[in-house]
Amino acid sequence: MPLKTHLAEEPVINMMPLIDIVFWLLVYFLLGTKFNEMERQIELKVPQVAEAGALTAAPERKVVNVYRDGTLTLDKQVVSLGQLRSRLASARGQYQDLGVLVRGDSVSEFQRVADVLNTCKQAGIQELGIAVLPLPEK
Numbered sequence: 001m002p003l004k005t006h007l008a009e010e011p012v013i014n015m016m017p018l019i020d021i022v023f024w025l026l027v028y029f030l031l032g033t034k035f036n037e038m039e040r041q042i043e044l045k046v047p048q049v050a051e052a053g054a055l056t057a058a059p060e061r062k063v064v065n066v067y068r069d070g071t072l073t074l075d076k077q078v079v080s081l082g083q084l085r086s087r088l089a090s091a092r093g094q095y096q097d098l099g100v101l102v103r104g105d106s107v108s109e110f111q112r113v114a115d116v117l118n119t120c121k122q123a124g125i126q127e128l129g130i131a132v133l134p135l136p137e138k
């Protein structure tokens with residue numbers, strides 16, 4: 001059986017990396033405070049407003065009506081599917097998040113409503129809605 005002839009050394013924690021990190025954090029925060037202080041010393045009065053909001057209001061949703069005889073209207077003007085696509089595409093060019101609400105007559109062919117929805121998609125409209133009324137309670 002081997003015998004120990006010397007005493008075991010106790011482990012030592014190396015403090016050098018910790019001191020380096022604390023030093024760099026100290027330098028970082030001292031410089032950051034200096035820049036913030038210099039920014040406050042600029043002689044500039046920023047205008048104040050009562051309410052912060054968008055400069056222009058978002059346009060209202062476009063409404064497409066599909067009548068029972070198949071007639072389409074956009075903004076109360078009769079249009080064809082081709083005209084609908086071009087007008088919606090030009091309106092979307094002015095405002096990217098333009099929304100369209102499709103209102104179809106309850107007794108009209110659903111195919112015509114589906115054609116309108118497809119035309120809206122081709123024009124690049126992302127926000128589509130279909131108007132419906134809830135059933136009356138009995």
